[in-house]
Amino acid sequence: MLLERGLRGLCILAVASQVCAHIKPENILWGKAGPPVAVGRQQNGPPEANPEDTVESTPEPPPESSSEVAPEADIKPDEEPAQEPAEEPTEEPVEKPAEEPIAEGEQDPDPTFESEATPTERAGPSCTNGPGTRGCWSPGFSIDTDFDAEWPTTGVTVTYDLELTGGTCDPDGSGPQPCQVFNGQYPGPLIEANWGDYIQVNVKNSLTDNGTALHFHGMRMLNNCPTDGVPGITECPLAPGDTKTYTFQATQFGSTWYHSHWSIQYGDGTFGPLVINGPASADYDVDLGAYTISDLYYGSAYEVGIQSHDNLQIDKPPPFPDNIIINGTNKNKEGKGEYNQVRIEKGKKYRLRIINGSTDNSIRVSLDGHTLQVITSDLIPIVPYYTDWVLTAPGQRYDVIIEANQTVDNYWFRADAAFDCYCLNKGPGGRSIFIYDGASGEDPKTSASKIPNWGCNEESPLVPWVPNVVEGGEEQFTSQAVNLQFDLTREGVSTNGENVVLWGVNMSAINVDWSKPTLEYIQEGNLDFPPELNVVAVPAPDTWTYWIIQETPGTEVPIPHPIHLHGHDFYVLGRGKGVFDIKESPKTLTYDNPTRRDTAILPGGGWLVLAFPADNPGAWIMHCHIAYHVSDGLAVQFIEGIEQMPLGDEQWQQQCDNWRTYALTAPYPKLDSGV
Ligand SMILES: *[C@@H]1O[C@H](CO)[C@@H](O)[C@H](O)[C@H]1NC(C)=O
C-alpha cells in the first residue's frame, strides 16, 4: 500500500505530460546576457547591519481601523448580492490567438505625484510620512529611493512567534473544515515591520504528522537564500515538533504574504499577511491594512490536491473552490457565516492592501460605486492609475486607494472568480461590506460596475515609480535570441552549445527530495543534480538573464499561469498571444522602464518574456503560483552564483537531520512535488 502510494508520488514525472496535455508545457528559454555586464544600478550586498545591535520592538500600529464590527443580527441571511458577475459576461471567454503582443504600459501615465511634497522636499530631512506627504519616509529615503540599491537600516528587529497547529476552521458558516493554521487564526496573524527593520519569525511545527516550511512571498532575501523557506531546495522541512527562526531584513516595502511552501499545505490556511510600512506614490488618510482574499475548498487541501492530480490524468482541471473568503470570512450559499465589514468616513481616502492568497483562482475585485486608485504591483510602487476592477492572480498583490466620496450608505466589496481566466467558484462570490459612518450597516443594494472586457490580461499600465532600464536592451536580447538554434514551437530541451538552454516542463516535472535540499548538494560540492530537480545553472553572476515562457500552441484549454520568481523581482518585457516569433517579437518588447513585479500572468496559449539581473546568489525556484500546478511539478529552479552562495548553518543542518529521522517513520508518503 505504502509502495503504491509512493509510486503515485513518483507518478508526477509521468503526469508531467498529462499536466502539459492539459496545461501544455511551458518551454523556458534561458539566455545569459552576452558579455558579463555590471547589473543595472545594482550595488551588491546589504549594508553591514549588525543584528546584535538591534532592539526588539514592534512597529507603530497602523492607523486605527474600525472594521471589527459584528454584523447586525437582523441581516437577512439569504439576500443575494445585487449582481452576479458570472451571469453577466456576454463575451465568450475564448482565447483568440493573435499575433499581436498585448500592449504593456503603453499609455503614458500621469507623472504628477498627487501629494503636497515635491521630489526635492521628499528627499529632505524634514519631510515625514503623513496624510499629505505619503511620498516621504525618513531622512534620505522616500518613494523616489532606488530600493534595489539602498534602504534604511533602522536597527530594529521585530519578532513574531508562529505556531502551526491542525484543527478545524469555519470561515463561512458551513461547518468545521480541516485546517492547518498559525496561532489558531485563519488567515494567520499579521506580520508588520517598517522599511529597513529586521524581521525575525520563530516557527514551531506543532502538527503531529506533517512537515512545514515558511516562505515570505516576494521578499528578496538578498544573500540570504537559506531563509527562503522552500523545502527540498533551500531547506529540509520542519519535522513535527521542530522549530526554525527565519531572520531577514525588509529591504523592500509594501504588502505581501507569507505562506507554507510545503506540499499543498497553504490551501488549508497556512498563510497570513506581511506588511512593511514605507512611502507611497499617492496620498491617503487611513491605512486599512491587509485584506487577504483566498479561495476556500471544503475538505482538506491534501484531498483536493489528490483530486486535482487525478483530474489531470483525465485531462480535467482541478476542482473549483466552494467559496471565496475575504479577510477570513464570508457567507456561504445558504447565507450562513458573516461578511467582513469595513467602516469608512465620508471625505477620507483609504489605503487597502489587497493580497490574493488563493490557491487556484484569479480574482477580480471592486467596490461598488467607487473608483480604485492602484499604487503598487506586488512590492513595486507604481505611477498611480484609476480603475473600477482589479484582476489579481494567485500570489499577486495590489494596493489601492479608495476615496470615500459617495453618498453615505453601504457598498458591496466584490471579489469574484474571473470567469475569463477559466476560474469558477461554486459559492456566491466573495463579498464584504464597506459602511460609511452614519449608514445603517444593512446588506447593501448597490450594483457592480461593468466588468472590463479585455480578458484575462494583467492590469495595465503598471509603470514603476522608480524607473529602470533593462541593460543591453533589444540589441542584447536579439543577439542572444538569434543564436538560438531551435524552433520555439517544438517541444524539447536543446542548447546552443554556449549559454542558452531551452527547457520544456513536460520533459520533467520538478520533484524535489525533502531530505536532500539543493543547498546541501552545493554544500557538498556535488553539482550532479538528478534531472527531476529541474536545475538550470546561471553561470555568471551579475549578468542579466532573459526568459521566454511559451505555452505550447494548440493547447486545448489555454489556461493563463501566474509565474512567480523567488529571490528577485523581474521585469516583464512583454507578453503576447500565439507563438513567440524570434524575429519579430523582440521588437515589441519594452526595455525602458517595463513593468516590474514578482508574479506575472503568462497569457493562455501565449508567451511571456521576463528579465532579471542574476545578482542574488542562491537556489531559487520559479513556478506557477496555482498551488495544484506547482504541486504537479510546474516549476524550475535556477542556481546563481555558486561560489558566493550562502549556505545553511548548524541549525539548518540540525533541521535536516531531524527531518530525515522523522521521514523514516512518517505516516504519510509524499504525494506531490513538495513545493
Ligand atoms: C481584517 O480582519 C482583521 C482581524 O479580524 C481586522 O483586525 C481588520 O481590521 C480587518 N481588516 C479590514 C480592512 O477590515
Ligand SMILES: *[C@@H]1O[C@H](CO)[C@@H](O)[C@H](O)[C@H]1NC(C)=O
Ligand atoms: C499531511 O496530513 C494530512 C492529514 O492531516 C494527510 O492527509 C496528508 O497525506 C499528509 N501529507 C504528508 C505529505 O504528510
Ligand SMILES: *[C@@H]1O[C@H](CO)[C@@H](O)[C@H](O)[C@H]1NC(C)=O
Ligand atoms: C485572489 O483571490 C482569488 C479568490 O480566492 C483567487 O482565486 C486568486 O487566485 C487569488 N489571487 C491571488 C494572487 O492569490
Ligand SMILES: *[C@@H]1O[C@H](CO)[C@@H](O)[C@H](O)[C@H]1NC(C)=O
Ligand atoms: C470620487 O473620487 C474618484 C477618485 O477616487 C473620482 O474619480 C470621482 O470623480 C469622485 N466622485 C465624486 C462624486 O466626487
Ligand SMILES: *[C@@H]1O[C@H](CO)[C@@H](O)[C@H](O)[C@H]1NC(C)=O
Ligand atoms: C513531452 O513528454 C512526452 C512524454 O514523456 C515525451 O514523449 C515528449 O518527448 C516530451 N516532449 C518534450 C518536448 O519534452
